[in-house]
Amino acid sequence: MALVSTTSTSVITSNTQIVGEISTTLTKTNTQIMSKEEIEAAKAFELREKKRAYKQKCKKCMRCGKLGSEVENTKFKLTIAHIVPRRTEGLDILFGVSSGYIDEIFIEDERNYLVLCGTYGVAGSCHDGYDRLRFSLFYYLPENRYEWINSDGTRNFENTNISPAHQYPEVIGVKYARLLNSRTARMLYTPGVHTIMTPVQRAIFFDQLQDWTEHEQITFFNPIPNINTNINNNINDNINNNINNNINDI
Numbered sequence: 001m002a003l004v005s006t007t008s009t010s011v012i013t014s015n016t017q018i019v020g021e022i023s024t025t026l027t028k029t030n031t032q033i034m035s036k037e038e039i040e041a042a043k044a045f046e047l048r049e050k051k052r053a054y055k056q057k058c059k060k061c062m063r064c065g066k067l068g069s070e071v072e073n074t075k076f077k078l079t080i081a082h083i084v085p086r087r088t089e090g091l092d093i094l095f096g097v098s099s100g101y102i103d104e105i106f107i108e109d110e111r112n113y114l115v116l117c118g119t120y121g122v123a124g125s126c127h128d129g130y131d132r133l134r135f136s137l138f139y140y141l142p143e144n145r146y147e148w149i150n151s152d153g154t155r156n157f158e159n160t161n162i163s164p165a166h167q168y169p170e171v172i173g174v175k176y177a178r179l180l181n182s183r184t185a186r187m188l189y190t191p192g193v194h195t196i197m198t199p200v201q202r203a204i205f206f207d208q209l210q211d212w213t214e215h216e217q218i219t220f221f222n223p224i225p226n227i228n229t230n231i232n233n234n235i236n237d238n239i240n241n242n243i244n245n246n247i248n249d250i
């Protein structure tokens, strides 16, 4: 089974912390037991194929609509962005079963993937803007869809050339609503960011964002006493990790 490419060493290095969630029973064709390095390489390969397949399924940037076929060999080629980029300290405490949610967070799950153009550092790309918290995707329960919102609070794309203002689970798959919406809340409360929303509008929207994730909760009332602070701290960590660890994005 030709699963290990000659370039796989660098892949192992950049994915060491996340490939552990990928289960594999791959064995060499000569029935010898695979070495630890070979297993890691096979897992990395599997992960790359999983991301590739998801990009092919979605076909275009989820924010601006650039087709993968049009930007394939450019710096705006489609990449996988993670809503939460890696397993941060306390992630499951905040968003897992111990906080009343239906399951734990799996970093390398399609529910944590977004397909965006470019990558961190490519100015003007959606992946770069997403990592810099200039816009965010949130789950809009009343119409069962995902919608983009900018850091200034605008929710439409007038005066831009952006077309897909929202996305549907039937098209992009089900996402972690709790991660999307807490990230969105954090963006709107980032100090110094200009917003068109009044404090009251923002507070109402914040409550709605929490309400729209109820379907991911086992219990209606979240047991965390100071959820706002916890979410803010956690997302701060995630943003830092996002910037520092974009090597994990392909």
Ligand SMILES: [Zn+2]
Pocket (backbone or CB within 6 Å): 061, 062, 063, 064, 065, 066, 116, 117, 125, 126, 127
């Ligand atoms: Zn884009």
